[in-house]
Amino acid sequence: MAKIKSSYICSECGYESVKWYGKCPGCGEWNTMNEEIAAPAAKQVEARVKVASAHSRPIALNSIDTTDEVRYKTGISELDNVLGGGIVKGSLVLIGGDPGIGKSTILLQVCQNLADKLSILYVSGEESRRQIKLRANRLGVNNEFLILTETDVEIAAEHIKSEKPDLVIIDSIQTMNLTQLSSSPGSVTQVRECTNLLMRTAKSLEIPILVVGHVNKDGAIAGPKVLEHIVDAVLYFEGDRQLSYRILRAVKNRFGSTNEIGVFEMTxxxxxxxxNPSLVFLSGRPKGVSGTCVTCIMEGSRPILAEVQALAANSGYGTARRMATGFDYNRMNLLIAVLEKKGGYYFAGADTYVNVVGGFKLDERAADLCVAMALVSSLKDFTIPDDVIIIGEVGLAGEIRSVSQINKRVNEAARLGFKRCIIPYYSVKGVSSELLSQIEVIGVRSVRQAVKAIIEG
Ligand SMILES: Nc1ncnc2c1ncn2[C@@H]1O[C@H](COP(=O)(O)OP(=O)(O)OP(=O)(O)O)[C@@H](O)[C@H]1O
Ligand SMILES: [Mg+2]
Ligand SMILES: [Zn+2]
Structure with missing residues (x-):
């Protein structure tokens, strides 16, 4: 009997080797090499896949027709925005997210919206027809489209070829498998080869395919990074499962910008x-307490207000605890160091917590000053008036650096009824005179000046 060959594949980068490494030689990650039985029939798979795309041929660039409608609007404008204007014909889009975040839900809603215009095939390897129907009933999905419960990706591809639907949904890629490969569904090889097969099907038949991908505990789509390279667009669903808000974000998009986000509420x-996401993220804001403050960040072309809360409490123990939710932990430590060294606000001996309300993540530097002020406000126990908004990047010298698109940010603050903006000194010239008549704008150069501006008003 022939010896079964096995190889080790990195789940992060897809690096392959015949021997096991603790640290992947490809990407340097630890403990990511998993044993997989080498595919004896890999050639066969390739041969079959080739047939699928046999009718592709070289064609002159200028003779390619782009006049007919190439994007399908999903009818969910937040989703269309993130996709860059709708689903592109022949594209493969990966939708990732934590379990239960709402991936199947949104796809069923897409089906509902598109079913009267397009023929749709919904392939589920996860749920039974009954389960899908029950969810559809709950969501009020009653338009007609096809459901296929199947985990063999080749059979699914055969159905796609024979039915020739206008749109295909695969829920999820981790449940799909190629029978020739002996590794189990969800393994790196399976996920990669299944995606490859779907990609070729999408391209050769010009049928867009939306693929659901599960997310592992590190927040990456389970399966190798190469998966993200194969597909045309990768969308992530984020959000705290306990809260009802969900944010859809594109991390890769061959047909649009990756800056746009979509905000949803699960009902x-x-x-x-x-x-109006700003209103949502600010609802239920406590009044007249220290340690809370509002900032404005840009998500693509869209300004969004977010509330930051900080708590600095005397720690009973020797070593103080620090924790950040929705804000970078290291950035918080850096801000604390700047506040100590340049502002004279000492956090040693205080347990310090930073939290961004609503499950929102602030990863923009423009939120620095707001976080810093929330921290000082809690430490010194003074309140930041609730009609004040604080925007600015904090430099290592304690200086406040200017931020981009200041006019849009201040405008959003004014729109939502804020009365005073504390912004970087060098950004004040970016605010239009029309806005300056609606809202008071104070330019500050240092963290100390910012504190002074808050207290003195
Ligand atoms: N009756 C209900 N009312 C309100 N929300 C509900 C109800 N039933 C389910 N949900 C919400 O729907 C979510 C499940 O959504 P969905 O099945 O689309 O998630 P998913 O991302 O596809 O999950 P999985 O990874 O398990 O496939 C639940 O977490 C819950 O928030
Ligand atoms: Mg699901
Ligand atoms: Zn690797």
């Missing part, structure tokens, strides 16, 4: 769009 009728 029993499915995901509904949130047109």
């Amino acid at each position: 029993d009728k499915g995901l509904s769009e949130v047109v």
Whole structure:
């Protein structure tokens, strides 16, 4: 009997080797090499896949016709925005997210919206027809489209070829498998080869395919990074599962910008769009307490207000605890160091916590000053008035550095009824005179000046 060959594949980068390494030679990650039985029939798979795309041929660039409608609008404008204007014909889009975040839900809603215009095939390897129907009933999905419960990706591809639907949904890629490969569904090889097969099907038949991908505990789509390279667009669903808000973000998009986000609220009728996210993230804000403060960040072309809360409490023990939710932990430590060294605010001996309300993540430098002020406000126990908004990047010298698109940010603050903006000194010239008449703008150069501006008003 022939010896079964096995190889080791890195789950992060897809590096392959015949021997096991503790540290992947490809990407340097630890403990990511997993044993997989080498595919004896890999050649066969390739041969079959080739047939699928046999009718592709070289064609002159200028003779390619782009006049007919190439994007399908999903009818969910937040989703269309993130996709860059709708689903592109022949594209493969990966939708990732934690379990239960709402991936199947949004796709069913897409089916509902598109089913009267397009023929749709929904392939589920996860749930039974009954389960899908029950969810559809709950969401009020009653338009007609095809459901296939199947885990063999080749059979699914055969159905796609024979049915020739206008749109295909695969829920999820981790449940799909190629029978020739002996490794189990969800393994690196399976996920990669299944995606490859789907990609070729999408391209050769010009059918867009939306693929659901599960996310591992580190927040990456389970399966190798190479998966993200194969597909045309990668969308992530984020959000705290305990809270009802969900943010859809593109991390890769061959057909649009990756800056746009979509904000949704999960209800029993499915995901509904949130047109005014700033209002949502600010609802239920406590009044007249120290340690809370509002900033404005840009998500693509869209300004969004977010509330930051900080708590600095005397720690009973020797070593103080620090924790950040929704804000970078190291950035918080850096801000604390700047506040100590340049501002004279000492956090040693205080347990310090920073939290961004609403499950939102602030990863923009423009939020620095707001976080710093929330920290000082809690430490010194003074309140930041609730009609004040604080925007600015904090430099290592304690200086406040200017931020981009200041006019849009201040405008959003004014729109939502804020009365005073504390912004970088060098950004004041970026605010239009029309806005300056609606809202008071104070330019500050240092963290100390910012504190002074808050207290003195
Ligand atoms: N009756 C209900 N009312 C309100 N929300 C509900 C109801 N039933 C389910 N949900 C919400 O729907 C979510 C499940 O959504 P969905 O099945 O689309 O997630 P998923 O991302 O596809 O998950 P999985 O990874 O398990 O496939 C639940 O976490 C819950 O928040
Ligand atoms: Mg699901
Ligand atoms: Zn690796």
